Amino acid sequence: MSLPSSYDPGVVAALSALDAAAVRHVFFVACGGSLSIMHPAKFLLDQHAPIPSDVYNAAEFTTRAPRTLNENSLVILCSMTGTTRETKAAADFARAKGARTIGLTVEPQSPLGQAVDHVVSFEAPYTTGVPINARNSNYARIYQLVMGLVALTGGEDLTAELMASLTALQPAIDRAQRHWARLFADYAPRLAKHDVIYTMASGASYGAAYSFAICVLMEMQWINSQAIHANEFFHGPFEVLDRDRAFILLKGLDSTRPLEDRADEFLHRFGSAANIMVLDAATLDLTGIDPRFQGNLAPLIFFDTLWRFAYKVADLRKHTMLEARRYMKKIAY
């Protein structure tokens, strides 16, 4: 098989150098926001190939030292700046075990870029302020890696469908921004006054809920949060729900959607709609995105549109987004 000509050259180079048939295990390794994209990447792989995989925080990966890691492992790492020490150390550790490493980073010359066998670059929008096309994002690149691996190992070749879907993604995000503008305007003042805001999702969308909770609400707004898995909600966490409790529920389009539907029903039965913001991907115009990938791409739409919501909340709280960190990149730790 050959990969579509629209595939990212870095992805093509990494996959072409790989003895795909020898890959017995994939490790998705990163920290924080970069770790959040590994959950949907594993979801995609779980759906399409009988290849075992793990998602690990980079420091957990290195200190745990799983016995499954060996020369038949493919380790995919990600760090936006490429300077995350734990992720660079994880790449060194994986290579020392004989594994093949692929590193996603905005900076190919970074420590991570130098440490891995193959670099896949991507574009990140929010730190640079420069708008990007979502087809050049870390999500888009790791999905190309996963579906390329699926095709190379004898699974269904959906790489052309993936690329067509990624091409249709940015227009879908732009439409979603307009579609949810009024929702965001309504809910920003409602949620901005809360000290605790939970996020919730399942399946492919869990990573987007996780990154919004830890990187935006906690890190940039100092709002207490947790990303609750939509079914785990019913096994403990739901007891914190009352009419005053704030939730952001992401309802995606993957096979786990019934879990999010059930959480939605419960939230509105015992909580107040005024404090519960639901982003339902089923209400979006996803023209051009193949139905087989709509569930996988919905979290990119959540992630991207929620940034605009976050800036509204930040304005109302008079708590700027990137500048208002106390510790991250301000002190040594």
Add this chain to the structure above:
Amino acid sequence: MSLPSSYDPGVVAALSALDAAAVRHVFFVACGGSLSIMHPAKFLLDQHAPIPSDVYNAAEFTTRAPRTLNENSLVILCSMTGTTRETKAAADFARAKGARTIGLTVEPQSPLGQAVDHVVSFEAPYTTGVPINARNSNYARIYQLVMGLVALTGGEDLTAELMASLTALQPAIDRAQRHWARLFADYAPRLAKHDVIYTMASGASYGAAYSFAICVLMEMQWINSQAIHANEFFHGPFEVLDRDRAFILLKGLDSTRPLEDRADEFLHRFGSAANIMVLDAATLDLTGIDPRFQGNLAPLIFFDTLWRFAYKVADLRKHTMLEARRYMKKIAY
């Protein structure tokens, strides 16, 4: 090889019926508190055998339908009462895919007990009020399953060392209760006044942090919480830390302890010791527990002793533990 005569008969029966050499993948599947023991079970397997495994919430497992699930899979499920619908459905789903299923439950005649190929029973202390010996707990039984599987698949046979360690566990827990009695008396009034209490750990102890956050603080005390992974803490969540923020940090004895040490240092640098309770397993008398299993058994000690702490908090908040649920087992959902 033969399993020690002290091994649980249910575990022996399940393992004896298994074609261990055919097992290519292990799925650890449950919900809520029962899911929390699956994380340390996977940690133990990762340490000792090159067998891939996944930890999934039961409803996520069923709706995700991973392609790795097939007749060479071993699916280990757990539900205390055996009535958790999602877990029973997951057992049915796994069997329909040809996988071998083992179900841990207090009630062998329960729906889960009836649905699986093999039942392993255990004793649960907190709902019955009857004190148990920790060697009969769900943790102890799943560890026997994992180390039995390791031995049966050609890994190092540490089953005798495990059983000796489990025999020494309850006395170690009893000593830990006395050791931490003053700490708990000090911190119960300090933490009882907080609306948000985070828990934190890594490696084998992460599950204990998760269950205390979702099943005790959220479910039984309606306190907002999240179990933060000790390294993920540095990639977003740490920005919520200030002198008023409450944390419970579990410092275990497994190979990930440096992650918890680093979190400890940071918490005390920027938080207030008055709001940060640290349970450090290195301060305990673990006589009789093999050093190779001390990291794996530390979370049982955390889990068990923290229940006593939780009752102190509940008394101070005048919020009873099991009776004060709004939704769980009180309404249909």
